Amino acid sequence: MNTQPEISIIIPAAGSVTSLRQAIDSIGDFPGCEILVVTERHAPPVPPDPRVVVLRAQGHGPNMARNLGLAVARAPLVAFLNPADRWLPGKLDTQMMLHAARSDVGMSFSDHVLLGNNRSDHGSALDMAGGFRMRHAGRSLPFALGEDALAQLFAEDVVGISTVVAQTALLRDSGGFDPGLAAAGPWDAWLRLSTMAPVACIPWVLAEQRLPPRARRIQEASARLAAMRQVAKRHRDAVLCQDAAAVRHCAARLLVNEAEHGQMVMN
Numbered sequence: 206m207n208t209q210p211e212i213s214i215i216i217p218a219a220g221s222v223t224s225l226r227q228a229i230d231s232i233g234d235f236p237g238c239e240i241l242v243v244t245e246r247h248a249p250p251v252p253p254d255p256r257v258v259v260l261r262a263q264g265h266g267p268n269m270a271r272n273l274g275l276a277v278a279r280a281p282l283v284a285f286l287n288p289a290d291r292w293l294p295g296k297l298d299t300q301m302m303l304h305a306a307r308s309d310v311g312m313s314f315s316d317h318v319l320l321g322n323n324r325s326d327h328g329s330a331l332d333m334a335g336g337f338r339m340r341h342a343g344r345s346l347p348f349a350l351g352e353d354a355l356a357q358l359f360a361e362d363v364v365g366i367s368t369v370v371a372q373t374a375l376l377r378d379s380g381g382f383d384p385g386l387a388a389a390g391p392w393d394a395w396l397r398l399s400t401m402a403p404v405a406c407i408p409w410v411l412a413e414q415r416l417p418p419r420a421r422r423i424q425e426a427s428a429r430l431a432a433m434r435q436v437a438k439r440h441r442d443a444v445l446c447q448d449a450a451a452v453r454h455c456a457a458r459l460l461v462n463e464a465e466h467g468q469m470v471m472n
Contacts, residue, residue, distance in 0.1 A: 210256075211237035212282040212301065213373065215274030217267040218244040218259075220288050225249055229257065231291040235298070239279060243270035268382035268390040275373065275381050283373045285391075289415040290317075290367035296411035300370040303347050303405060310349070311402025312371040312395065314364045315411035329410050334361040336454060347407045354399040356451035358392075359437075359444045361458065366391040368412045375401055388425065389432035396440050430463055 214232060218225055229240060229252055240257045242249065245266075248259045260277065262270045267287075275283060282304055286292065300313050319327040331338055337357060341348065350357050358364060369391075379397045382390040398404070437455055444451050 210239040210280040212239075212284055212297070212370070213274070213278035213280040214238055214240045214284045214286055215271055215278070216240065216242050216286050216288055217262075217270035217274075218242050218249050218288060219267065222250050225288045226252060228286055228288045228291060229254070231293075232286070233292070233294065233297065235301075238297070241274040241278065243274050245270065265384050266387065268384045268386065271390075272381045272384070275377060278373050281373055282370055283376060284370045285366045287367050287414075290365075291413045291415075292367070293411050293413065296368075299347075299407060299409070299411060303407065304370060307349075307403070307405060309403055310372075310405045311375045312369055312398050313347070313405040313407060314370075314395075315368040315407040316409055317365040317368050317412040317414050318410050319414050319416055321416050327416065330363055330365055330414075331408060334363045337361050337363050341406070341408070344408055347405055350399075350404045350406060353447040353451075354404040355396060355440070356444050356448035358395055358399050358404070359440060360448075360451035360454040362392075363406075364392070364395050365412060365414050367414060369395070371398060372402070386432045386436060388429045389436045392433070393436045393439065396436070400443065426462075430459065433459060433462070 216225070216228060225242070232238070232240065238256055240254070241260055242251055242257060243260045243262050245262050245264050248261070251257045251259060260273055262273050271285065284297070296315065300315070303313055304310060316329050316331040318329045321327055376394070376398060379394065379401060382394050384390070386393055437459065441452055
């Protein structure tokens with residue numbers, strides 16, 4: 206691919222070959238993209254698609270893989286897709302139109318549905334974020350979060366990484382993804398981006414996020430909670446300047462997550 210793409214899509218390769226292929230297939234036939242598949246092991250089989258480029262990371266997990274993709278991305282916009290997740294039709298076109306209309310937007314995200322085993326529907330992210338939903342009730346079109354975007358993204362878990370489109374240069378300038386924060390690395394990245402440029406939300410379900418198996422969630426919960434607390438501590442003072450209630454909501458959310466983890470272990 207010699208011409209500069211309009212958007213670079215970064216996929217940290219993990220899991221089964223079938224899952225990776227299905228993730229790539231869900232991107233659709235958008236011609237102006239490059240698909241950067243970053244693997245920590247041998248090159249995975251990928252569809253015979255000229256848009257696909259396979260990169261080799263030197264271990265260290267998905268955040269490092271995303272940073273490698275970000276470093277070599279050639280497009281002015283970058284998107285992310287976990288191999289277990291799927292984009293719904295129109296997702297990429299919708300966000301490309303949004304960023305074309307609002308060149309000042311640093312990142313955008315959409316609503317997404319959470320799917321468990323056997324595709325059981327756990328609801329959408331925005332439906333479960335009561336405060337965010339009440340604040341933006343009645344909005345049916347894409348909108349900017351406002352000057353307190355940091356506080357809104359801090360208070361509730363509304364951003365799924367597989368829904369994000371961001372300005373490539375801005376995300377690079379922000380430092381990308383902290384490899385030491387494991388699953389909380391994306392949350393930390395969005396919080397930093399929200400202080401640098403406007404954040405836009407598309408209140409439509411445009412992606413599916415597949416939850417890991419229960420055993421894996423239990424195994425990874427302690428490290429995830431520790432990383433989330435580290436992120437909360439890192440941004441707490443800046444959030445307090447915008448909305449002290451957001452700090453309380455975040456603290457309550459972490460306590461709920463901790464209690465849910467304890468319940469899962471006991472059961």
